[in-house]
Amino acid sequence: MNNAEYSTKLQAILSQAKHELDNMDIDRTEELMTYISGLRDTNDPNHARQELVGLTKVMMDVTWGRVHDMLHEIEAKLAARERGVESRLVSAQVLETALHETLETIDKQRDAMREERQALDAEWEELEEDQEALWEDQKTLQDEQEALEEEQDELERGHAELDAEWEELEMARAGLEKEQATFDWERDEFYASMRA
Secondary structure, X not given: OOHHHXXXXXXXXXXXXXXXXXXXXXXXXXXHHHHHXXXXXXXXXXXXXXXXXXXXXXXXXXXXXXXXXXXXXXXXXXXXXXXXXXXXHHHHHHHHHHHHHHXXXXXXXXXXXXXXXXXXXXXXXXXXXXHHHHXXXXXXXXXXXXXXXXXXXXXXXXXXXXXHHHHHHHHHHHHHHHHHHHHHHHHXXXXXXXXX
16 A cells, blocks of 8 residues: 555545534543544554554444434334234224124024014014904905895894784775674574564
8 A cells, every 4th residue: 555545545434424423422532532542643654554454443432322222112112012012903803892792683683673574574463364364354254234234124124014914904804704793694694684
């Protein structure tokens, strides 16, 4: 490595080290500054290489510390997110259980309503059968009433005929009584003339 290359790489490392100083804790900053001062104060490439190795190690440690912290932050975020997911999962399970219970309740209510509907249909069929039986009974009663009315009409006609025959008999009886009276009178007259 010639002096120009050494100077260019040293300037790049120093710039990167200066950039890292802003977010580094104070202990690592002092350590890093020691290596930087050693690099600035030496012109010996071997010594500079040792200082550069120490500087690189510090920068790698700092970088790894940051990566480690980032990993911890990511793990914390993932854990929080996992807890949130678990919480939402528990809520979803609770909701699913509630929905399942609600569906079971609805199914039971639907079965009960179906049974009630079947019972009502059976009662309705019985009522229709009773209604048909009542209509048949009513028709039978109406037919019987019409038959009774016809019999009553026949009885009234027969009664009228009997009344007419009775009147004829009464008239005939009156005629016979009149003839009997005439016959009795003629007989009495005949007997009287015979005695005279």
